[in-house]
């Protein structure tokens with residue numbers, strides 16, 4: 031995940047402050063110097079880093095902080111607030127047209143992730159109940175139309191194309207098509223270039239004038255650091271963008287782009303790409319990102335992911351069974367499948383406060399769940415419901431069937447037994463009352 035280096039350095043600076051108790055002005059000055067260096071090393075724009083520490087130190091040198099009982103914590107709080115403000119405070123919403131369709135132009139350099147993010151955005155909007163239409167307006171790269179068609183099919187969203195017709199004509203026709211067929215959002219995948227050039231910009235301006243988009247989202251690659259910020263600035267100067275989609279934030283990026291784009295361009299980051307899969311798109315919440323950078327976790331995003339990816343009815347059924355102490359292997363299997371929907375375990379765990387750092391060098395083997403699931407799948411339906419039936423000869427059969435050892439089967443049986451015992455201890459009337467269950 032991005033920001034690891036920055037998070038480490040900030041936490042080291044805070045640790046030194048905490049060890050001091052009361053703070054003097056030189057203490058704060060020294061801490062600000064460390065924070066500024068940490069920001070610069072994370073590839074934050076020089077001017078942005080300087081202004082940021084000036085703002086934090088102005089607030090931190092105030093009486094309230096220096097004389098408070100926990101001055102270091104107050105500094106962390108100020109840094110958190112200022113980081114949030116730097117990235118734009120509130121999550122920016124997509125603008126909508128007063129009469130549909132809403133037109134969104136996706137622009138950016140080649141390889142930034144434009145087509146991929148067209149698909150991600152289409153899927154997200156579709157899940158929200160919209161009827162998006164993807165438009166293939168990149169007529170120069172031979173495989174571009176095909177790529178968008180594949181992306182559209184994966185998202186279950188139609189793709190409008192007219193081969194190598196003039197892009198501006200394609201876009202006009204696409205908007206008309208959307209009106210005729212009831213698509214309320216038009217997502218235009220425009221052509222990319224390796225570098226910004228005049229011909230490309232003129233084409234984008236022409237499309238903009240023809241379809242008057244509500245949103246012009248610039249797709250930039252977070253891995254390119256300050257270059258992403260420069261590209262954003264140039265596109266904004268020439269085309270006046272409405273926001274940025276920052277991609278590849280799952281990679282080894284130092285995070286500088288995320289922290290500088292807003293301040294340099296005045297335009298918000300609206301979404302971030304956090305992987306190659308179509309679900310790997312997040313609405314950008316500056317406050318949550320600040321918490322992640324400061325190692326405070328991002329439980330809100332985790333809850334939202336769980337809500338959107340986990341079947342709520344299944345979850346309720348499971349908790350009811352747990353309360354009644356009727357947990358069996360079928361439930362365990364169902365639970366594995368639910369957890370797997372949330373992506374790699376390491377990603378899930380890293381959103382808990384303090385975990386991101388602890389997990390840094392830890393390898394979590396997602397196959398543990400698969401192996402356990404294989405054992406359960408080798409059991410008969412009866413055995414899964416009544417584990418007591420599993421005698422030594424059945425254990426041998428299950429182990430052979432799943433390619434595991436009898437010890438592994440024994441361990442799993444013991445785990446279920448322990449879970450049941452635990453539920454029994456916690457359960458009964460008091461638990462039901464605590465959880466206000468209606469039965």
Ligand code: GDP
Pocket residue numbers: 138139140141142143144145146147222249277278279280281302303304305306310
């Ligand atoms: P375009 O030329 O701007 O349309 O770029 P593409 O959509 O073809 O993406 C270029 C490459 O970046 C592809 O290999 C994508 O799989 C990859 N990619 C795009 N977005 C992300 C992301 O958020 N994370 C990661 N890890 N890879 C991404």
